[in-house]
Amino acid sequence: EDQVTQSPEALRLQEGESSSLNCSYTVSGLRGLFWYRQDPGKGPEFLFTLYSAGEEKEKERLKATLTKKESFLHITAPKPEDSATYLCAARSGSARQLTFGSGTQLTVLP
């Protein structure tokens, strides 16, 4: 059974304090690791897709990386507007659907 676990559940940072969010996955034959951002009261918004270990993608203050067992979302010098819940999801080779983690709620204080 595919499993995706995110940690920590919640993270509070001061503005400018860099950190990382973790996404551990157990899937058979990873076919894609997805990161989404979700603001309160809204639907998830796509950020990145990673396909193979060693791959990295960046967008503004966010950088996503992938190993054979984990993905990290690095946040460099965060701003209050980066506050949101960050979700990761994995697709296994045998499935057409995504398995989601429960998310990390990030709060960036000014």
Place this chain on the structure above:
Amino acid sequence: NAGVTQTPKFQVLKTGQSMTLQCAQDMNHEYMSWYRQDPGMGLRLIHYSVGAGITDQGEVPNGYNVSRSTTEDFPLRLLSAAPSQTSVYFCASSYSGGETQYFGPGTRLLVL
């Protein structure tokens, strides 16, 4: 493009009532899906469709029905609402199931 739209935004039902949550997309995506999101449990797949006339069950299908008569629309029906169905429901679409999924704004459902 409007993307993925959902109606209503918020609904209150009494136990035993039925209703339909609407979902539409204008991106000509073949794959559409319904998720529910509950605190601490992430997004769980209810039903999905790989094209018009084709649907299948996800992780938590009990108490819900779907149909897909057109590429654009994918309604979710609650047959007899129960308090356990209180949740936030999201519809999503993509070109294929495993690719980037685009989500609607969600429907908040409260069953009393």
